[in-house]
Amino acid sequence: MEELQQALKNCNLTVSTISEKGRSLFTTRDFHPGDVIISQEPYVCVPTQKRCDGCFSTTNLSKCSRCQVVWYCGTPCQKSEWKLHRLECQALSRLDSNKRKSVTPSIRLMLKLYLRRKLQDQKIIPSTAMDNYKLVEALVAHMSDIKEEQLVLYAQMANLVHLILQWPEINIKEIANFFSKFACNAHTVCDSELRPLGTGLYPVVSIINHSCLPNSVLVFDGREASVRALQHIPKGTEVLISYIETAGSTVTRQKALREQYLFQCVCPLCSKVGQYEDVRENAILEGYRCKNETCDGFLLRTTDGKAFQCQECGLVRDKEEIKQIATEIKFLLEEASKPSSNGNSHEAISIHKMIEKLQTKLYHPFSINLMQTRETILKAHASNEVYIPFIQ
Numbered sequence: 227m228e229e230l231q232q233a234l235k236n237c238n239l240t241v242s243t244i245s246e247k248g249r250s251l252f253t254t255r256d257f258h259p260g261d262v263i264i265s266q267e268p269y270v271c272v273p274t275q276k277r278c279d280g281c282f283s284t285t286n287l288s289k290c291s292r293c294q295v296v297w298y299c300g301t302p303c304q305k306s307e308w309k310l311h312r313l314e315c316q317a318l319s320r321l322d323s324n325k326r327k328s329v330t331p332s333i334r335l336m337l338k339l340y341l342r343r344k345l346q347d348q349k350i351i352p353s354t355a356m357d358n359y360k361l362v363e364a365l366v367a368h369m370s371d372i373k374e375e376q377l378v379l380y381a382q383m384a385n386l387v388h389l390i391l392q393w394p395e396i397n398i399k400e401i402a403n404f405f406s407k408f409a410c411n412a413h414t415v416c417d418s419e420l421r422p423l424g425t426g427l428y429p430v431v432s433i434i435n436h437s438c439l440p441n442s443v444l445v446f447d448g449r450e451a452s453v454r455a456l457q458h459i460p461k462g463t464e465v466l467i468s469y470i471e472t473a474g475s476t477v478t479r480q481k482a483l484r485e486q487y488l489f490q491c492v493c494p495l496c497s498k499v500g501q502y503e504d505v506r507e508n509a510i511l512e513g514y515r516c517k518n519e520t521c522d523g524f525l526l527r528t529t530d531g532k533a534f535q536c537q538e539c540g541l542v543r544d545k546e547e548i549k550q551i552a553t554e555i556k557f558l559l560e561e562a563s564k565p566s567s568n569g570n571s572h573e574a575i576s577i578h579k580m581i582e583k584l585q586t587k588l589y590h591p592f593s594i595n596l597m598q599t600r601e602t603i604l605k606a607h608a609s610n611e612v613y614i615p616f617i618q
């Protein structure tokens with residue numbers, strides 16, 4: 227910890243412990259909008275799809291001829307990963323082809339974690355104050371708060387890791403504990419358009435706590451993670467990023483944080499829960515539209531719970547009518563996710579356009595669901611390089 231504090235001092239940062247949050251990262255000088263607060267290479271990372279293991283690129287890929295699991299875009303990436311992959315390759319090559327198919331990115335992340343620890347112990351890979359296994363050990367795991375079925379899943383995954391590594395000294399419980407650490411500490415590595423590329427463990431960045439009104443943001447340049455200031459952050463302030471999509475309602479955000487990160491958020495935005503402004507915002511983001519198409523009002527459930535009433539013009543929308551449109555949307559969403567339409571982008575676009583039409587009838591014009599459908603259509607058009615007519 228002392229070594230880390232010294233390294234952080236050079237970055238004008240310090241770690242303190244807050245009773246309700248645990249470790250927290252604080253500034254020791256002012257930061258200005260756009261400033262990089264901290265950057266870190268991953269302790270371990272893996273691509274989530276067929277991508278180069280070194281740079282996450284999707285071009286010129288060839289499979290490692292020995293293990294038949296890992297892809298590289300060329301010799302430079304293969305060489306840079308070799309110290310670690312040599313051991314992983316030996317372990318994966320012992321598996322039969324069926325077992326190799328069950329080597330998911332999470333399993334690989336765990337294998338790499340153990341192998342990197344071994345290589346750092348043997349001083350084959352150097353350790354530094356910001357890049358060592360002790361930092362991984364210090365990450366929160368929340369084992370006692372995890373649901374039984376999740377623990378069973380972790381135990382099954384741990385068994386597979388044990389079987390692949392065949393190291394008698396590591397035990398299933400320890401591996402399961404690390405899976406639990408991954409769940410609340412690993413980050414999704416994204417490109418500049420926020421498309422997910424892989425998963426990485428950044429043990430110093432992972433000291434940063436969450437706020438739904440963050441003062442900083444986590445961005446990636448290749449595999450390197452950087453935390454940048456979103457606003458002026460005075461000296462002595464806690465650095466806060468958002469772990470989740472902040473566009474959701476308070477209820478949705480709190481649910482996501484409880485389920486994945488196992489804490490109750492009490493940030494300034496969450497403390498407004500139940501207040502008029504919060505209720506209004508939630509009804510706009512996730513609620514229904516007024517029956518009168520020219521009215522922008524938001525709807526709330528009537529006291530008998532049988533309908534929804536516009537808070538602007540008073541018009542009432544029947545629950546059954548809403549249910550019927552919602553059922554049609556659900557059916558179309560299932561259709562859109564079927565492999566037949568996945569492969570055929572024209573079919574997928576036309577299904578999503580039908581969904582958009584129904585959602586326009588159902589949801590408030592600023593609804594998140596509607597925005598997401600429009601984004602899906604735009605992305606599908608862009609990847610198809612189809613001319614997009616101007617949408618009025």
Ligand SMILES: C[S@@+](CC[C@H](N)C(=O)[O-])C[C@H]1O[C@@H](n2cnc3c(N)ncnc32)[C@H](O)[C@@H]1O
Nearest residue numbers: 247248249366410411432433434435436487489
């Ligand atoms: C990525 S870690 C952050 C560092 C952590 N505080 C630690 O001690 O290592 C995520 C965990 O920190 C805690 N945490 C993060 N943000 C929080 C917040 N706003 N309020 C309470 N706990 C928080 C939760 O326990 C969460 O699972």
